[in-house]
Amino acid sequence: xxxxxxxxxxxxxxxxxxxxxxxxxxxxxxxxxxxxxxxxxxxxxxxxxxxxxxxxxxxxxxxxxxxxxxxxxxxxxxxxxxxxxxxxxxxxxxxxxxxxxxxxxxxxxxxxxxxxxxxxxxxxxxxxxxxxxxxxxxxxxxxxxxxxxxxxxxxxxxxxxxxxxxxxxxxxxxxxxxxxxxxxxxxxxxxxxxxxxxxxxxxxxxxxxxxxxxxxxxxxxxxxxxxxxxxxxxxxxxxxxxxxxxxxxxxxxxxxxxxxxxxxxxxxxxxxxxxxxxxxxxxxxxxxxxxxxxxxxxxxxxxxxxx
Amino acid sequence: xxxxxxxxxxxxxxxxxxxxxxxxxxxxxxxxxxxxxxxxxxxxxxxxxxxxxxxxxxxxxxxxxxxxxxxxxxxxxxxxxxxxxxxxxxxxxxxxxxxxxxxxxxxxxxxxxxxxxxxxxxxxxxxxxxxxxxxxxxxxxxxxxxxxxxxxxxxxxxxxxxxxxxxxxxxxxxxxxxxxxxxxxxxxxxxxxxxxxxxxxxxxxxxxxxxxxxxxxxxxxxxxxxxxxxxxxxxxxxxxxxxxxxxxxxxxxxxxxxxxxxxxxxxxxxxxxxxxxxxxxxxxxxxxxxxxxxxxxxxxxxxxxxxxxxxxxxxxxxxxxxxxxxxxxxxxxxxxxxxxxxxxxxxxxxxxxxxxxxxx
Numbered sequence: 001x002x003x004x005x006x007x008x009x010x011x012x013x014x015x016x017x018x019x020x021x022x023x024x025x026x027x028x029x030x031x032x033x034x035x036x037x038x039x040x041x042x043x044x045x046x047x048x049x050x051x052x053x054x055x056x057x058x059x060x061x062x063x064x065x066x067x068x069x070x071x072x073x074x075x076x077x078x079x080x081x082x083x084x085x086x087x088x089x090x091x092x093x094x095x096x097x098x099x100x101x102x103x104x105x106x107x108x109x110x111x112x113x114x115x116x117x118x119x120x121x122x123x124x125x126x127x128x129x130x131x132x133x134x135x136x137x138x139x140x141x142x143x144x145x146x147x148x149x150x151x152x153x154x155x156x157x158x159x160x161x162x163x164x165x166x167x168x169x170x171x172x173x174x175x176x177x178x179x180x181x182x183x184x185x186x187x188x189x190x191x192x193x194x195x196x197x198x199x200x201x202x203x204x205x206x207x208x209x210x211x212x213x214x215x216x217x218x219x220x221x222x223x224x225x226x227x228x229x230x231x232x233x234x235x236x237x238x239x240x241x242x243x244x245x246x247x248x249x250x251x252x253x254x255x256x257x258x259x260x261x262x263x264x265x266x267x268x269x270x271x272x273x274x275x276x277x278x279x280x281x282x283x284x285x286x287x288x289x290x291x292x293x294x295x296x297x298x299x300x301x302x303x304x305x306x307x
Numbered sequence: 308x309x310x311x312x313x314x315x316x317x318x319x320x321x322x323x324x325x326x327x328x329x330x331x332x333x334x335x336x337x338x339x340x341x342x343x344x345x346x347x348x349x350x351x352x353x354x355x356x357x358x359x360x361x362x363x364x365x366x367x368x369x370x371x372x373x374x375x376x377x378x379x380x381x382x383x384x385x386x387x388x389x390x391x392x393x394x395x396x397x398x399x400x401x402x403x404x405x406x407x408x409x410x411x412x413x414x415x416x417x418x419x420x421x422x423x424x425x426x427x428x429x430x431x432x433x434x435x436x437x438x439x440x441x442x443x444x445x446x447x448x449x450x451x452x453x454x455x456x457x458x459x460x461x462x463x464x465x466x467x468x469x470x471x472x473x474x475x476x477x478x479x480x481x482x483x484x485x486x487x488x489x490x491x492x493x494x495x496x497x498x499x500x501x502x503x504x505x506x507x508x509x510x511x512x513x514x515x516x517x518x519x520x521x522x523x524x525x526x527x528x529x530x531x532x533x534x535x536x537x538x539x540x541x542x543x544x545x546x547x548x549x550x551x552x553x554x555x556x557x558x559x560x561x562x563x564x565x566x567x568x569x570x571x572x573x574x575x576x577x578x579x580x581x582x583x584x585x586x587x588x589x590x591x592x593x594x595x596x597x598x599x600x601x602x603x604x605x606x607x608x609x610x611x612x613x614x615x616x617x618x619x620x621x622x623x624x625x626x627x628x629x630x631x632x633x634x635x636x637x638x639x640x641x642x643x644x645x646x647x648x649x650x651x652x653x654x655x656x657x658x659x660x661x662x663x664x665x666x667x
Contacts, residue, residue, distance in 0.1 A: 006517035010510055104347065111349030114554045117538065209505040209531040211554060214347040214379070218504035250510060254499045256667055257464070259516040267667055271500075 004136045015246025017203040019145045024196025031189035032169035036092030036104035039221025040099020042201030045070040047103040049202025050212045052083020059118035071191045076191035085302040104214045118206040147278040153235040171302045181209035182303045232294045248273040335473045341398035342376040345405035346503045352528040356565035359406045363568025382407025390415040400578045440590030446563030447480035448628040450545045454522045455488030456610040463522035464515040465496045470657045479660045495664045505531035530554040550600045562600030593622045598666035634661040
């Protein structure tokens with residue numbers, strides 16, 4: 001049991017960037033835009049956050065820079081897919097490749113340079129306490145991710161703007177015919193998704209490993225994209241999903257490191273669990289017909305107004 | 308550069324005239340040398356080391372060679388494509404620097420019999436495929452000596468990529484030399500199935516430190532694990548491939564530094580002279596292909612002296628870490644007293660010595 005708190009602390013670190021990136025993608029997809037460029041936007045956010053932290057030492061500014069950088073590259077995607085009606089799948093993949101290359105280029109001079117980690121939000125008395133650190137031992141992005149789950153849930157479910165965003169995602173022509181700017185709403189959603197991906201990327205150098213390494217997000221952007229489907233476009237399920245994926249990623253390592261109780265489930269099984277869980281969830285979704293229709297009806301389709 | 312039709316005619320004419328000039332024209336042609344890396348040259352570790360070797364070669368031979376490299380080449384079918392492209396671009400000497408490139412090298416080398424290939428840390432040879440490797444385990448023996456002295460819990464961890472002989476050998480060398488100092492010293496290997504995923508390396512280090520490990524060695528490509536060691540304030544760890552003290556000034560006890568440059572120069576010279584044959588070199592501390600970084604100031608002088616004894620012993624040949632008696636981790640004797648393991652036995656090592664926990 002003494003292992004429980006360290007495991008939870010590591011798990012939170014693994015889950016947070018995935019959750020933040022997936023929340024952004026969820027909002028974009030709810031407006032009907034499938035952006036597969038999350039991994040690329042995360043990497044651009046990671047290098048922007050790293051550089052800001054390197055020169056200023058202010059992690060909040062670093063997160064902000066990550067958000068701006070992610071938003072900036074998402075604008076390229078938005079322009080191509082929304083203004084020029086390019087294919088979203090292909091453009092998203094191109095954005096990932098572009099973001100990977102751009103971040104590697106920008107990061108080349110910084111490879112041998114460490115930075116300072118972001119410090120916990122709460123005072124040391126709580127943050128370093130052997131027990132209370134499980135609640136108070138994290139830095140700002142962790143609490144931010146929880147706030148954003150609630151905020152996005154509330155926005156989509158309870159606000160007029162959220163309703164408009166969903167309407168644009170479900171039936172773009174109807175939304176257009178009653179006077180809403182489909183393209184405008186989608187631009188906003190994509191840029192929000194980019195900013196969130198950028199913050200998620202900046203979490204890697206600020207929270208996990210205080211260095212810049214090329215492709216340091218190592219595929220977690222793709223997990224974020226998959227999680228949105230896994231969570232059937234619901235923020236609360238997304239929270240559960242991100243922590244489930246974080247748990248299996250963490251437990252794989254603790255099982256390998258630990259032996260004893262932790263090794264009751266072999267590490268190979270832990271490593272396979274996310275995929276098994278995805279299959280189970282997809283099966284459950286298709287059994288429950290109502291949930292399968294939860295995908296935004298216009299997801300991935302370019303909007304071409306007829307008048 | 309765009310070529311007009313007239314330019315092409317000129318080039319064609321020049322090419323047609325070339326044989327008239329005789330062999331000397333070819334001899335003065337630049338030797339094109341290609342390198343492929345599994346990761347990025349900015350990893351501050353293994354791939355960085357190979358790229359430093361490439362730069363060393365370029366500096367040493369200057370105008371006689373033209374080097375190119377392709378980084379982030381995945382170990383799989385894509386590697387074949389990259390190798391083929393390098394060969395088609397006129398590279399006459401190609402270094403494939405990662406273990407997993409082996410199959411692709413053998414396949415592509417058969418298609419380009421006039422190109423010399425060299426595969427690092429591999430085991431499959433062919434007429435035009437040579438092998439080269441470094442005795443990293445000699446460095447591990449030095450590290451293990453320090454770990455055996457300094458570890459308070461007697462528990463070290465070893466974050467590895469894949470359970471290949473190369474990595475297994477390093478784990479065993481660390482355990483054997485640690486146990487010479489402290490018979491209760493143990494090593495726990497954790498494989499993370501990737502060479503470059505800093506967040507996973509860091510999380511693995513966290514998981515291990517949470518469970519009482521106070522020395523972390525790694526055989527992955529970056530400094531992430533060392534940074535966690537620094538952050539948690541454990542006894543320390545070791546740089547892998549390059550000096551990583553900038554990332555972990557307190558935690559890096561010493562580093563194993565790869566110095567491939569001299570090997571690359573020798574191979575390129577042999578190709579230029581036309582004397583290259585598919586070799587099989589395995590050099591270490593003695594040839595300075597493997598070097599040790601500076602010892603951390605916090606290591607007591609007597610421990611440094613002991614580590615130096617192991618280092619110099621391996622250079623003059625008086626000390627060989629894989630000398631019996633060696634038991635495996637089930638207690639069975641694998642190497643009889645006084646017998647040194649052969650290179651072939653080392654290169655196919657798939658068992659762990661006593662004191663290494665069987666990975667789960």
